[in-house]
Amino acid sequence: MLIAAVDVGSARARAGLFSAEGRLLARASCGFATIAGPDGQAGHDFAEIWQAVAEALAEARRLAGASPGQIGALAFDATCSLVVEAPGFAPDVIAWHDHRAVAEARELDALDHEVVARAGGAVSPEMQTPKLMWLARHRPEVWATLAGVRDLCDHLAFRATGIEARSLCAAAAKWAYLPDRGGWQEDLLACAGISGFPRPGPVLAPGAAIGPLSAQGAPELGLAPGTPVAAGLIDAFAGALGAAPDMPALIAGTSNCVMAAGLGPAPALWGPYLGAILPGEAVSEGGQSATGAALEQVRRMYPRPATHDDILARIAAAPAEPGEGLHILPDFKGSRTPFADPLTRGTIHGLALDGSIAALDGLYWRAAVGIALGTRQVIAHMGLAPPRLAMAGGQARAPLLRQLYADATGAEIHWQPEDAVLRGTAIAAAAPLAGGIRAARARFARPVEVTRPDPAARARRERDWRIFLRMQQQRAEIVAM
Template identity: 75%
Template sequence: MLIAAVDVGSARARAGLFTPDGQLVARTSRGFDTRHASDGQAGFVFAEIWQAVSDALAEARQQAGTAPERIGALAFDATCSLVVDAPGFAPDVIAWHDHRAVAEAAELSDIAHEVVSRAGGAVSPEMQTPRLIWLRRHRPDIWANLRGIRDLGDHLAFRATGIATRSHCAAAAKWPWLPDQGGWAEDLLTRLGIADFPHAEPVLLTGAAIGPLTEPAAAELGLTRSCVVASGMIDAFAGALGAAPGMPALIAGTSNCIMALDVPVGPALWGPYPGAILPDEAVTEAGQSATGALLEWVRRQYPDAQTHDQITARLARMPEPGAGLHVLPDFKGNRAPFADPLMRGVVHGMGLDRGQAAMDALYWRAAVGIALGTRQVIDHMGLTPARLGMAGGQARTALMRQLYADATGAEIHWQPDDAVLRGTAIAAAAPRAGGLRAARDRFARPATVTAPDPQGQARRGRDWAVFLRMQQQRDEILNMTKD
C-alpha cells in the first residue's frame, strides 16, 4: 500500500506518495491562479484547486508506476484560506493573504476574550473570525445562503469524502474554537452576530479517519473507493509535524512561521493551541507574512526569466553581494512582534540598475532581511534554540539554510524529502499505523545539519544592528507623518 499526501499552497498543489515506512517515491505539482481585487482582496477558484490536486495525483501515480488501488490512504494540508460555499460568491475561496477584513480584525481585537488572547491580543485579518464578520456585514445575501464555510484543507476533505468535518488543527488555530474550554465560543459568536454560520460538523484530531472517497471523487482523483481520507492540518503545522522532532520548527515558504511548544500566551503570539498537531501538546505559532512571496516578487523583476534555483546557485558562487543595501521585509504587514497588518517594508540603498547583478543583490539582501526577521520572531517568543527543524521551499538550498543558521545562531536540521508533505502523509498513515505519534516515528528520516558559520554570524550581527535601527527610523517617520 502507498500513502498519498496533498499540500495546497499559495499557487500550487503538490502531491507526494510514500511507502508505509515513510519512503518518498513520487512528488509532483500543478499550479492554479490567484484572482486579485481592490482593498487587499485575493481569492482562488476551488474547482481550479481541485483540478490541480487531481492532476498532481495522476502524475505522481505515473511517476511511481503504481496502480490506483495501491493507494490506500490520503490526507490534505492547505493554507488557511476560506472556502465560502454559497451561490453567487466568486471567487469562492478567500486566499489566506486576503486582507479585506482589516477593520473587522481591529474591532475584534478590542474585545476581552480568550479567542483574542490566543491570537496574541491583535487578531490578524488572515484569521477566519474577522472574515466571518466581513461576510455577514458586506455580503448578507451570501451569508443567508451559506451551504458551508470551511478552511481550505477541510473543504478538500469534504469534497473527497462527502462527509462534513473540521480539522482540530484549523479549528483551534484559525476559528473561535477553544478545545480546552468546551469548543465553539458561542458567547463571542453571539456578541459578533455570526452565531448562525454552519458549524455543526464534528471536529476531528489530526490523523483521525474521516471515511473513504466517494465514487465521483475517486474517479476525479484517479484513485479507488478503498482509499481512506484522514483529517489533515494547516500547511505550516504539517511542516512542523514532518520536520525534525524534539525542537522548534521553522517553516519557511510563502510566509515564515516558528512553531514551538511550551510558549505562554503573549502579544503577537498565536496560541498556545492544545492538540493542534499532537493531542497531548499545545503549540504556539509566530511568524512573518509573505516572506517567500517577497523573494518571488524580486524574481519577477529580473530582466530575463530566472528561477529561484538559478538565482541561489549563482549567489552561492559569488562573494556576498549588496553592500550598503538593507531590507525590512514587512511588505505585507507584520505578524510578530508588531502585529500590524498595515506595516510596510523598507529598502535602503537601492539604485537604478536593474541588471542581473543588481537584482541578485536585491534578492540576497531581501533574504537576509527575512532571516533577521525570523531571528526577531524567535527572540519575541522567548526562545533560545540550539536547533531548529526547517521545512518549506526556502529550505531547499544549502545557501538559504546557512543564512538561517547564521542569522539565528541555531543548527538547522532539514529533511530533504519535504517535511510538509511528510507531515501530511503521517496524518494519512495514522489510522493504520497506531496513531499519529507512531506514524511520525515510522516516517522519521535522518536530517541534514547546517551549523552556524562564525564569519557568517559576524556579518549577520552587523546586519542585525542596522535592521533594528531601520525599524526605529521607520517608526520615527510614521510618527512624523501622522495627521
C-alpha cells in the same frame, strides 16, 4: 500499500506518494490562479484548485508507477484560505493573505476574550472569524444563503468524502474554537454577529479517520472508491509535524512560521493551540507574512526567466556577498511578530537605479538576509534561544539559505531532505493505520542534514542585525510623524 499526501499552497497543489515506511517515492505539482480584487482582496476558484489536485495526484502516480488500488490512505493540508459555498459568491475561496477584514479584526481586538488572547491580543485579518464578520456585513445576501463555509484543508476532505468534519488544527488556529474551553466560543460568535454560520460534523484531531473516498470523489481524484481519508492540517502545521522532532520548527515557504511547544499566551504570538498537531500538546506560532512571496517578487523582476535555484547558485559562486549597502525590512504584507500590525510595510535602504543581473542578485540576497533577521527577531520574541532549529518549506531546499538562517539565528539548522510538509500530511494519512499519529511520525522520520553557524559570518550578521533594528526604529518614527 502507498500513502498519498496533498499540499495546497498559495499558487500550487502538490501531491506526494510515500511508502508505508515513510520514504518519498514521487512528487508532482500543478498550479492554479490567484484572482486579485479591490482593497487587498484575493481569491481562488475551488474548481481550479480541485483540478490541480487531481492532476498532481495523477502525475505522482505516473512517476511512481502506482495504480489507484495501491493507494491505502490520503490526507490534505492547505493554507488557511476560506471556502465559501453560496450562490453567486465568486471567487469562492478567500485566500489566506486576503486583508479585506482589517476593520473587523480590529473590532475583535477590543474584546476581553480568550480567543483574542490566543491571537496575541491582535486578531489577524488572515484568520477566519474577521472574514466571516466581513461576509455577514458586506455580503448579507451571501451570508443568508451559506450552504457551507470551511477551511481549505477541510473542504478538500469534504469534497473527497462527502462527509462533514473539521480539522482540530484549523479550528483551533483560525476559528473561534478552543478545544480546552468547550469548543466553539458561542459568546464571541454572538457578539461578532456570526453565530449562525453552518458548522455540522465533528472536529477531529489531525490523523483521525474521516471516512472513505466517495463514489464522486474517487474518480475525480483518479483513486479507488473506499480509500481512507484522514483529517489533515494547515500547511505550516503539517511542516512542523514532518520536520525534525523535539525542537522548534521554522517553516519557510510563502511565509515564515516558527512553531514551538510549551509557550503561554503572549502579545503578537498565535496560540497556544492544544492538539493542533499532536494530542495533549499545545503549540504556539510566531511568524512573518509573505517572505517567500517577497523573494518570488524579486525573481519576477529579472529581464530573462530565472529560477530561484539559478539565482542562489550565482550568489553562492560570487567572489563577494552581493548587495553591499542594501538593507531591507521585509514586512511587505504586514507584521505578525513582533508588531502584530497588518498595515506595516517593507523598507528598502540603499536602492540604486540599476536593473542589471548583479544588482538584482544583490536585491534578492539582501531581501533573504532581511527575512532571516526577521526570523531571529521572531525567535527572540517567543523567548526561545534554540541550539537547534528544524527547518522545512521551500526555502529549506536551498543549502545557501539554510546556511543564512543558521548564521542569522545562531542555531543549528536540522533539515530532513524529503519534503517535510508533504511528509507531515502523509503522517496524518497513515495515522489510522499505524496506531496513531505519534507512531506514524516515528515510522516516517528520516535522517537529517545539519547546517551549523559559520563563525566567519558572525560579525557581518551582527552588523546587519544592528542596522535591522535601527531601521525598524526609524520606520516607527516616520509612521508616528
